Amino acid sequence: MAFLSDERKEEFVEEYLPYIKKYFWVILIGLVAGIYFFFSWWNSxxxxxxxxxxGTDVIAFGDSLVVGVGSTPGNDFVSLLAYRFNTPIINAGVSGDTTAQALNRLHNLGIFQSPKVVIVLLGGNDYLQRIPKQETFNNLSTIVKEIQAHGAAVLLLGVRGGVITDVYDEEFRNLAKRLHAAFVPNVLDGLLGNSDLMSDGIHPNDKGYKIIADKVTPVLKKLLRE
Incomplete structure (x- = not known):
């Protein structure tokens, strides 16, 4: 515009101003949406x-959601991820594990020889057993640190801590940020209470586990990038 004559500037404005007015809201909404998605991505x-x-090994460490309770063989989210990425994923899930039990078990596992990425999914049983939130996240913090000490990148998966309000969400996010772990919030969001996606009150069915795999896939893809 700095190289246009005054006459050409007027012609330019007359030619394009109607289009700018016509599509103003479309442009504005697109800009706002772009900013929103950028910061959402950056925040996670x-x-x-x-x-x-x-490392070389990908490991999933957690409770019955890692085991895949409620799914048919091969349709738990860990198996689905292994298939999608064409890479073995060691399933180190134990049904019923609280964070304290998982922490004790972590010390005795012989699978952390050459870990590349460890997916951690714990906390649901703590909530069901009414274990104090601070104890839960102290245990999770120790688990993440010990895994990182073996050289692995940690992918922390959040679970809901409450029926009406979620007392875990912010704690999970803050923990992931503080310890520099990758994070996927509340993997059961949109599943709980939906009988089409759940096999019982707390475990997904095949459809539900596929949704969890869909949520984890883009973040795990980044972590597996060489």
Missing amino acids: WWYIENFPSH
């Missing part, structure tokens, strides 16, 4: 400890 992808990892 901060600096990740041990990324990229030099």
Whole structure:
């Protein structure tokens, strides 16, 4: 515009102003949406400890949701992820594990020889057993730190802590940020209470586990990038 004559500037304004007015709201909405999605992405992808990892093994560590209770063989979310990425994923899930039990079990596992990425999904049994929130997240913090000490990048999956209000969501997010773990919030969001997606009150069915795999896939894809 700095190189246009005054006459050409007027012609330019007359030619394009109607289009600008006509599509103003479309442009504005698109701009706002772009900013929103950018910061949403940025908020869930901060600096990740041990990324990229030099390990070789992908491990899923957690409770019955990792085991895949409620699914048919091969349709738990861990198996679905292994199939999608064409890579073995060691399933180190134990049904009923609280964070304290998982922490004790972590010390005795012999699978952390060359971990690349460890998916951690715990906390649901703590909530069901009314274990104090602070104890739950202290245990989770220790679990994440110990896994990171083996050189692995951690992918923390959140679960809901409450029926009406979720007392876990902010705690999970803050923990992931503080310890530099990748994070997927509340993997059961949209599943709980939906009989078409759940096999019982707390475990998904095949459809539900596929949704969990869909939520985890884009973040895990980044972590597996060389």
